Amino acid sequence: MIKINDLSFGYKKRKQLFQSLDLEVAPGNIYGLLGKNGAGKTTLLKLISGLLFPKNGAINVMDFGPQDRLPDFLADIYLIPEEFDVPSISINAFHKLYAPFYPKFNSNFFDTYLSEFEIDKTWKMNKLSYGQKKKVLLSFGMATNVSLLLLDEPTNGLDIPSKTLFRKLLASSITDERIFIISTHQVRDVTNLIDPIIILEDGKILFHEFLESVTQKLYFQTYFQENEIGEVLYNERVPGGYLAVTENLNGYDSEVDLEILFNAVVNNKEKIQKLFKKEAHHA
C-alpha cells in the first residue's frame, strides 16, 4: 500500500510542482499514471522510490518512509527509468551481480522473459540498442518479484511485437500483493493493461478511477456526423467520423479509449470531476 498525504514538492523554492497532493495506491493493481509532459509523473515515481524527498507532507510505501532509503525497502521496489545507464558487462554478469540484492528474484522468470524478448544472456549490456537495453531491464524488473514495480515510459523504444509481449508478461506478473505503476504518455501502448487510471496535471491528481467506474459513467462511441452526438464531454475527428465521450445515461457498456478519456479529463475537468463525484456520492 502506498499512502501520500499532503505532499508538497518543487525543484525550485518558489515554484511548487506538487501542493497538498493526496494519493492512495492499493496492491493487486497495475496503475496507469498518465499526464502531459511536465505534469510530474516521473517526479512522483522518484518521490515514491525515495530518489527525491518531499518538501512537506508524508509518503508511506509498504510501511517504509522512502526517504530513509533502507536496504530492505530498496530490495522490495524496482524502478525502471525512462533513461538509464547500463554497466559494460554481459547480461549474465549483470544477473549474477545484481539479482542477489533482491531476495525474491526468480532467475527462471528472468531467463524466460529474456528468451521471449529474444535477448541472449551473453550479450554485452552497453553494446545493446536502447530498445534491447530496455527489454533487459524490464525482464530484470519483472523477475525481481518486488512488491512495488515502477515503470517510467516502459514502452519507449520497444518495437510493436515487443510492446504486445511486454503487456502480456506484465499482466501475467501481477499478483494480489504487488503494485505496478506505469507512467506514460503513450496511452495506446497500455490499453487493456492499466486499471485504475490516474491522471496528473500541473502537479494535481485530476482523475483517479477504476475502468469499471469509467465504463459505468462514460460512454465512448464513434459517430458519422457531429450533430448525432448530443451533449458531448469531448470529441475528436477520426477517419470516417467523430470519436466522442458522453455521459453514460443509458447504462450501456462501451470500450474505453484511453486517449479520448485522457483528453476528456484534461479538456473538461469540471464536468468530469463533477460527474464522478456525483456518482460516487450516489453510490
Added chain:
Amino acid sequence: MRNKYLNGSRFLQLFKVEFISGYRNFFIATLATFAFLMFLIIIMAKDHDFEDFHGIWYPIVLLGGGYLFTSSIFSELNREHSRMTYLSLPASAFEKYTSKFLITNFGYLIFTTLVYWLFTILSNAISEAYFNFSFQQFNPFREHYPIIILIYITTHSIFFLGSIAFNRFAVFKTFLSILVTYLILAVILYLGVRIIFYNIFDGFFHVRQDVLYRPNDQLIHFLEHSLAKISIYISCFIITPLILAAGYFKLKEREA
C-alpha cells in the same frame, strides 16, 4: 529484516559490484602506467643510470594514481542516470561508503604494491639480461616505503572526501582546497607566533638577529622529535577519522 546499516552478504555483493563494474577502466590505466614505466626502465638501464628508480616511481604510482582513482570513485553521483542506479541499489549508505573506501584505500594499495613488485622482478630480469645493469630491489616493507604507504593511507581520506564533495574535476579541486587550507593555516600560525612571541620580532616579518643566532635547543629538540611524532599521531588518529566522518555525512547530504 536484515541489519539496516551493515549486512555481511549484502556488503560482499556490493563489493563485487564495485570491483567488477570498475575493473575494466582500472585495468587499462594500470597496463598503461606499467607500460610507460617499462619504457623508462629500458631507457635508464641502457644508460646504466638511476639505480633508485623504484624509490621515486613507486610513490608516484601509489600516490598519484591513488589520488586520481580515489577522486573519481563517487563520479556516478554526478551523472543523473548513474546516480539513480547508485541510489536505488539495495544497500545502506554506510555499506556503499565503506566498500568504495576499502577499494580505493587498502584495495588500491595492495593491488598496486603487488603489481609493482611483480613489475620490478620482471624489469630487473630484463635489465640484467640485456643491459647488465640492475636497479635496487623493491621491498615495500623496507627503507622509506612503509612511510610512503602510511602517507597514502592517511592522505587518501582527503581525496575520498573531495570525490564526494566535488561534482567535477574533483582531483584538481581537492588539490586547490589543500593549497588554500595550507595557506590559511600558515597565516593563522604566523599570526599566532607573531602575537605569542612578539618580543623576538623587530618588524612585522623580521626576527631579531640575536634570536636567530641563539636558537633554543629545547625548542629545536621538540620540533624535530616530539612535534613530528605528535603530528603523525594527530594526522593518523584524529584528522583522518574526522575527514572520513565528514565524508560520510557529506555523502548522506549528497544522496538527499
